[in-house]
Amino acid sequence: MSLPTAHLEEKSPLKDTTVMPGLYVHIPFCRAKCPYCDFYSVHDSELYAAWLKAIEQEIVLYKDRFSHFGTLYLGGGTPTVLPLDHLSRLIDSLFRELTLAPWAEKTIEANPDDITPEKLILLQNSGFNRISLGIQSFNDRILQLLARQHTAVASRQAVVAVREAGFENVNLDLMYGIPTQSLNDWIQTLEEAGSMEPEHISCYQLTFKDDTPFWAEKERGALQTLTEAAEEEFFLATSELLQSKGYIHYEISNYARQEKYYSAHNMNYWKRVPYLGLGPSSHSLNHETRWWNYRSVEYYIQSLQQGRPPVAGREILSPEQVRLEALLLNFRTRNGMDLKTLQKYHHANRNLPHLIESKLLEIIGDHVRPTPRGFLVADSLAQHFC
Known part of the structure; x- marks a missing residue:
């Protein structure tokens, strides 16, 4: 396989800044591809080992280009789909080669069906202090329509498990605007989520993205999108209900019980604080300069095997x-x-x-x-x- 090389950049150091940059690591693997998702991911476990070696090489490329990070976010894909030994090796490499502030927020995304006691112990022992659970709904019919791999029961068990493991900062990712989902269906999910008292709740409207199965079904009329009036009704009902439960509506899709539970990593995105992205399809920002990695595990791996940064392109704003x-x-x-x-x-x-x-x-x-x-x-x- 030959690599496109026109936009490769050999060096993309982050400038000194009074606000510590954020670190994002993209784990591009899932058990299965959700029909609505356009985030880059694959479900080929045979690529795990080569990807892990490649990202260890990319970490080393950036180790001397800045001093500290103020946040760490492991996203995907599904980070917790990795086997325990792979996840442990990735975390060890990050913490050995890169420096995080002692008070840094360290977040990992997890799906309910990937959580095990062993992985939770690893994350706790490694200093992760925030976990984001991809719940989407507490309604099994809605979960089946979304082709999610977990059930509502598994979601409830996952919340209990992360609490018992000692996590004191938990986010629940929820989704609305799903075909056949009534406002009452959505309110019931919100009520159940609120009853669990997570520190943070993210509520995203389903969007139909090009090159996804849901987009194709919408185009042939098999799935219906929300009307503008319905979008407004769902959104305002969400805001009103969660604020009545004491949550602060601090960003379009995000709610927190207190200001200290705002997502520090995402807040830095919204403030345009510099950040470094590692892994396939990840993006980085250095004030006026943005660059991004290959949206291909294979290209990503091959580039690093050849000793080159896996940068597909860059722009100067x-x-x-x-x-x-x-x-x-x-x-x-x-x-x-x-x-x-x-x-x-x-x-x-x-x-x-x-x-x-x-x-x-x-x-x-x-x-x-x-x-x-x-x-x-x-x-x-x-x-x-x-």
Whole structure:
């Protein structure tokens, strides 16, 4: 197999920054591919060993380019699908070659059917202090429609298991807007999730992505998407219910019981703090420079076998692109943007009063932030200032 080489970059060091960068590690393996998912993953266990050796090589490539990381996030794919010895070896390599701050948030994604007592002990002993469970629903009919490998019972057992293992910061990933799912179905899942008192809940609307089985079924009329009115109803009902249970709606899709349980890793994404991505298809950001790895395990492995960074491409953002991206990301969060900073954007003084009157934005203290209805159109809010 020959590698495309036009966009390979030999060095992509992160600049010094007063805020510690984040570290993301993409584990590109799943037991099976969910029909709605367009994240890069494969289900070929024969690639585990070669991938693990390759990512160990990539870790070494970056070990001397910065001092500390403030967050670690193992995502996928499904990190916990790895056999215990592979997962242990990956963690050992990361902690041996790279340095995390003593107080760093260390998160791992897990599916209910992949959790074992041995893996939970490994994670606890390794210092992981946050676990994100891919629950999606507590309704077996919905889980079957999504082709998830676990049941509602397995989800409940997984939550109990991570608590018994000592995890004090647990996130539940949930999904709504699924064909045939009623608002009542969704509310029941939210109620059950809330009764478990996780520190964090993420609620994502199902989106139909190109090149997925769900997209093909939608195109031939076999699956129906939510109407705009239904999207609003689901979203606002979610926000109202979880806030009534004491959760802070701090980002479009994310809720936390207290500010200390906000996802520090994701908050850094939204603040444009530099981050390094390792593994196939991962992305990295160094202020105005973004680069990304091959979206192929095979290309990724071969590149590193040849002693080259597995970088497929890179881009340098213009100052105006950085300003627009910062605005887009800030309007995803409850904190919004500093009023004085926002007023430096084009058309701010002209359009801000209208957006406040329309109850899409509000001024709290010295910040302009989206309302829950503003979250619904967050991606378009920035267009009013550019």
